Amino acid sequence: MASTAGPEIERLIQLLARLPGLGPRSARRAALHLIKKREALMTPLAGALQVAIDRIQVCKVCSNIDTQNPCTICTDPRRDPSTIVVVADVADLWALERAHATTGKYHVLGATLSPLDGVGPQDLTIDALVSRAHDSEVSEIILALNATVDGQTTAHYITDLLQEANVKVTRLAHGVPVGGELDYLDEGTLSAAMRQRTLF
Amino acid sequence: MEWTDEGIILGVRRHGESSAIVELLTRSHGRHLGLVRGGAGSKMRPLLQPGNSVQAIWRARLDEQLGYYLMEGTLMRAATLLGSSHAVYGITHLASLARLLPERDPHEDIYETLERILDDFDDVGEAALHVIRFELAMLTELGFGLDLENCAATGVTSDLIYVSPKSGNAVSRTAGEPYRDRLMRLPSFLRESEDGQNSISDRDLQDGFDLTGRFLLRNVLEPRGQGHSDAREGFINAVTRHLARISSS
Numbered sequence: 001m002a003s004t005a006g007p008e009i010e011r012l013i014q015l016l017a018r019l020p021g022l023g024p025r026s027a028r029r030a031a032l033h034l035i036k037k038r039e040a041l042m043t044p045l046a047g048a049l050q051v052a053i054d055r056i057q058v059c060k061v062c063s064n065i066d067t068q069n070p071c072t073i074c075t076d077p078r079r080d081p082s083t084i085v086v087v088a089d090v091a092d093l094w095a096l097e098r099a100h101a102t103t104g105k106y107h108v109l110g111a112t113l114s115p116l117d118g119v120g121p122q123d124l125t126i127d128a129l130v131s132r133a134h135d136s137e138v139s140e141i142i143l144a145l146n147a148t149v150d151g152q153t154t155a156h157y158i159t160d161l162l163q164e165a166n167v168k169v170t171r172l173a174h175g176v177p178v179g180g181e182l183d184y185l186d187e188g189t190l191s192a193a194m195r196q197r198t199l200f
Numbered sequence: 201m202e203w204t205d206e207g208i209i210l211g212v213r214r215h216g217e218s219s220a221i222v223e224l225l226t227r228s229h230g231r232h233l234g235l236v237r238g239g240a241g242s243k244m245r246p247l248l249q250p251g252n253s254v255q256a257i258w259r260a261r262l263d264e265q266l267g268y269y270l271m272e273g274t275l276m277r278a279a280t281l282l283g284s285s286h287a288v289y290g291i292t293h294l295a296s297l298a299r300l301l302p303e304r305d306p307h308e309d310i311y312e313t314l315e316r317i318l319d320d321f322d323d324v325g326e327a328a329l330h331v332i333r334f335e336l337a338m339l340t341e342l343g344f345g346l347d348l349e350n351c352a353a354t355g356v357t358s359d360l361i362y363v364s365p366k367s368g369n370a371v372s373r374t375a376g377e378p379y380r381d382r383l384m385r386l387p388s389f390l391r392e393s394e395d396g397q398n399s400i401s402d403r404d405l406q407d408g409f410d411l412t413g414r415f416l417l418r419n420v421l422e423p424r425g426q427g428h429s430d431a432r433e434g435f436i437n438a439v440t441r442h443l444a445r446i447s448s449s
Contacts, residue, residue, distance in 0.1 A: 020217060115296050115429055116211040116223070149250045149278055153292050156285035157434060174282065186246040188279025195280060 009035070061132075063108040063125045065090055073106055080104045082139040084132060086158065088112045088146060096144060104142065107132065112145060112154040126158060133165040143171040147192075201267070202259045205229050206274065208314055210295040212248045214240050222248055222269055224256060225298050225314060230305040234258050234269035247271065249278035251291040251318055277318055286442060287321045289434035290331060294318075296429045297338050300420060313337050328405050328439045329389055335412035336390070344368070344419040346411075348390055351375055361386055368415055384411055402443055409436055 005013075009031060017027035034042040058064075059071035066072055073079060083104030087093050093106050109124045133141055141162060145151040159169050175193030176185060185193075207224035210231065215221045220239025225231050234256075238244055247254065253275040260267030281287035294314060301307055317330040339345055345368075350357055352369035353376075362376035362383035363369065376383050387404035390411075413428060421427055 113292075113430070115292060115431065116213055116299075121430060147279075147282060148245070149282070149288055149291055152282040153288045153431065153434070156288055156438070157430070159285070160434065160437065174279070186276060186279075187273065188246050188249070188252070188276030191276070192279040192282065195283070 061128075062106050063110060063128070064093060064106060078103070081137045083142060084129070084138055084140070085142045085144050086129060087144050088151065088154070092144065102142070104140075109145075109154070112148075112150045113157060114150045121157065124154075126161065129158065130161050130165065133162050133167050136166075138165075138167055140168045140170060141165075143169065145171070147172075147174050201261070201263050202257065203229065204255070204257045207232070207254055207256050208311070208318065209248060209250050209252045209254060210298050211250055212239065216240075220244070220248060221266070222271070223299070224254070224269070225301075225307075225311055226256065227308055227311045228306055229258070230307055231298060231301045231303050232258065233303070234260075234267045236269045236271060244271075246279065247273045247276070249276075250295050251278045251281060252276050253315070253318075277321070281321055284321075284324075284438075286324050286327060286435055286438035289431045289438055290321060290327055291318070292431035293429055293435050294331065294334060296431060297335065297416075300338065300342060300424075307341055310334075310337060310341055324439055324442045325400055328435075329400060329408075331435065332387075332390070332405070332408040332412055335416060339412065339415055339419065342420055344415060346370075346415060348386060360391055363411055365414060384414070386411070402440065402447075405439065405443070406436075 012034075013024070013027050013031045016022055016030050017024045019027070022030060034045065055067040056065055057067070057069045059066055059069055059074055061070045061074045064071040064073060068075070080103045083102065084107050085096065085102050085104050086107045086109060087096065088109050088111060090108055093108060096102060096106075107125070107129045109126065109129070111119050111124060113119055113121065113124070129141075132138060141158075143155040143158060145155045155171055162169050173196060175189065175196060176182070182190065205226040205228050207226035209222060210225055211223040213221045215235060218238055218240050220236050221233055222236050222239060223231065223233050236244060236248065239248055248271075252273055254271045255274050257270040258267050259270070278291070281291065294317065298310065298314065301310065313334055317327065317334055320326045320330060336346060346363065347369045348360065348363065350370065351360060351372040352364055352367055354372055354374070356372050359373045360370040361373050362371040362380065363386045364371055365382070365384050370386055371379075371383055385407040387407040389400055389404055390408060413432070417428060
């Protein structure tokens with residue numbers, strides 16, 4: 001199909017189409033919107049992107065991303081240094097922060113072990129986690145990993161490695177979500193919830 | 201093209217934002233991949249976990265295309281096994297092994313063996329024996345089967361306690377005695393006459409894993425530039441730890 005816009009605009013559309021949630025059609029709409037709001041939106045966005053490129057770093061302690069290194073969470077004195085919450089990805093860290101679920105510090109693995117995708121232990125920040133777990137200040141490691149076979153394989157792998165560290169290793173509960181109706185839950189989740197029932 | 205078959209999920213890879221490419225070991229169509237629309241969504245993810253059994257309908261315009269799967273779960277094992285280290289390592293290891301099979305080539309025996317193993321995964325000792333037998337079955341299916349029923353030297357069928365590390369054939373106690381340092385031990389649970397016994401020693405299990413591990417590595421994995429998966433080591437360690445806990449209590 002013949003191009004209806006100059007190569008610069010086509011390039012912008014192509015790049016926007018690579019973003020999650022955007023296909024070629026929605027990327028075209030987003031590009032058009034940016035062009036129409038050049039001063040109000042496009043220029044600040046370009047500036048924000050440039051600042052992000054220049055300043056965003058991976059935290060040398062926990063592998064979170066931030067504009068300071070060590071990150072804001074690692075340097076926050078109000079955080080409980082005795083607890084480390086292990087997550088697979090920064091998105092998981094953000095989810096836990098949104099929920100105000102913990103006051104502990106974090107450790108971002110970068111992914112979970114996945115033989116199908118060729119992700120092995122050497123691709124994750126497990127060595128750094130084991131090293132942090134040996135710090136005398138740390139007393140608990142919470143494995144907040146996905147309730148999938150890959151996520152739990154990673155959790156068991158880490159648990160094995162932490163056996164010699166003097167820490168309590170815990171993991172998130174698996175079961176009925178808030179608002180979940182038993183009738184609509186899958187059989188696997190129901191069985192897991194039944195197995196891990198607690199005293200009422 | 202369309203067929204319906206039962207299958208066990210071996211692996212899932214996200215495709216785009218909402219779909220997933222699912223790898224099944226099916227009873228009649230072998231290891232077969234297909235796209236599941238909405239497979240990355242929260243509704244499908246509990247179903248699309250390795251180890252779960254499904255009833256699958258595969259559709260494509262041409263046979264050689266990837267095609268689409270429609271799936272319904274028949275046995276959701278994964279969720280109940282997530283808490284046991286031997287089970288998650290075991291499922292991952294078995295899926296890696298099944299992935300060695302050529303695509304779209306029926307292996308009904310392997311399918312049935314895998315199904316039986318997954319059903320018995322709660323019992324750690326049984327699971328270990330099943331995994332060793334599965335590794336042996338995989339060697340056979342890939343054309344490198346071990347002959348553990350006759351002595352390679354004398355042809356006798358009794359008192360087989362060694363295996364030749366070169367040929368993979370069993371060797372009897374008498375014939376193997378002069379070479380015992382160089383031969384591998386044939387664990388008792390793999391001897392035809394002692395099949396079905398109840399108590400398995402740690403040594404037997406270790407011998408079993410050494411045996412299958414050696415031949416898998418030499419004949420199957422190394423020629424493909426691969427090694428044993430980390431999951432195999434994790435499974436063996438989990439089983440060993442469990443058995444040690446039982447014997448100390």
